[in-house]
Amino acid sequence: DAGVIQSPRHEVTEMGQEVTLRCKPISGHDYLFWYRQTMMRGLELLIYFNNNVPIDDSGMPEDRFSAKMPNASFSTLKIQPSEPRDSAVYFCASSGTGRGTRYYNEQFFGPGTRLTVL
Amino acid sequence: AQSVAQPEDQVNVAEGNPLTVKCTYSVSGNPYLFWYVQYPNRGLQFLLKYITGDNLVKGSYGFEAEFNKSQTSFHLKKPSALVSDSALYFCAVRVSGNMLTFGGGTRLMVKP
Numbered sequence: 108d109a110g111v112i113q114s115p116r117h118e119v120t121e122m123g124q125e126v127t128l129r130c131k132p133i134s135g136h137d138y139l140f141w142y143r144q145t146m147m148r149g150l151e152l153l154i155y156f157n158n159n160v161p162i163d164d165s166g167m168p169e170d171r172f173s174a175k176m177p178n179a180s181f182s183t184l185k186i187q188p189s190e191p192r193d194s195a196v197y198f199c200a201s202s203g204t205g206r207g208t209r210y211y212n213e214q215f216f217g218p219g220t221r222l223t224v225l
Numbered sequence: 226a227q228s229v230a231q232p233e234d235q236v237n238v239a240e241g242n243p244l245t246v247k248c249t250y251s252v253s254g255n256p257y258l259f260w261y262v263q264y265p266n267r268g269l270q271f272l273l274k275y276i277t278g279d280n281l282v283k284g285s286y287g288f289e290a291e292f293n294k295s296q297t298s299f300h301l302k303k304p305s306a307l308v309s310d311s312a313l314y315f316c317a318v319r320v321s322g323n324m325l326t327f328g329g330g331t332r333l334m335v336k337p
Contacts, residue, residue: 111268138323148328150269150315157322198268202323212257212276212323216268 111115111217113199119223124186128220131180132201139167140214141174150198156182189224196221227252229299229316231328238306238335246301246331247268257319258299260290261327264312272314275299286310306335 110111120126127200132139140155154164159176167174171190176182186193229250238244250256257276263267273284280292290301301314313332317325 140324150327154325155324162322163324171302201270203279204323212319212325213259213271214269214323214325216261216270218268219266 111199111201111215113197113217113220115220117217117221117223119225120189121225122190123188124224125185126189126193126224128184128197128199128222130182130184130199130217132199133203133215134180136203136215137179138202138204138214139176139182140200140202141182142200144198144219145194145195154182167183173221178212186222189222191224194222194224226293226298227256227320227326229318229319229326229328230256230262231314231316231331234275235332235334238333240335240337241307243291243334244303244306244310244333246268246314246316246333247284248299248301248328250299250316252318256292256299256337258292259288259319259325260284260301261262261315261317262312262314263315263330306333308335308337311335316324 114129124212137158141153144150153166154174156176194217198216198219200216202214259274260272262272263269273282275282275292283289288303313330315330316328320326
């Protein structure tokens with residue numbers, strides 16, 4: 108498996124523009140998580156899905172942020188409109204609940220998308 | 226609420242010396258505890274986890290962690306540090322399902 112895939116790896120945009128980040132989880136995983144990492148705030152959980160259903164979005168900063176998971180192999184995180192304070196590295200992670208494997212509970216992280224909003 | 230704390234922002238150690246990165250936890254019930262490592266410009270990578278069983282857990286890259294229930298700690302250790310171990314280390318605890326809450330991270334600097 109190629110692991111968790113995120114695109115783009117880098118995004119530079121101007122304030123006010125719409126930004127869409129994409130994630131493909133590991134095949135067979137039923138949990139998907141979106142995190143944001145900054146020097147000031149560390150690693151923050153934004154939202155997570157279980158079986159494509161959003162379970163907890165309490166970490167989403169404000170209405171400008173939205174996330175969807177239309178199917179088990181794809182998720183998006185959208186920021187509209189973007190602001191300079193949204194500049195961060197955004198990580199997607201997935202995990203499975205296969206009790207028969209040694210990977211139960213472990214989250215596997217993608218390489219991240221570095222977002223810069225000018 | 227389940228939480229973990231990493232009391233040190235940075236740990237400095239000389240290459241070849243033993244290293245310890247500290248983590249304490251607060252949970253209701255039995256804890257599921259994890260350590261992750263993040264190298265520059267990379268995502269977090271799983272190192273090891275404790276769910277049940279032996280208090281000493283062995284993981285990747287020669288790391289191990291000791292679960293101590295009486296001290297509510299789960300410190301990460303390695304007998305002999307390498308310069309390549311320099312990275313950001315995160316302790317985490319399972320909250321519910323597969324959701325984890327992470328500590329603030331500890332930067333490990335190993336000097337030659």
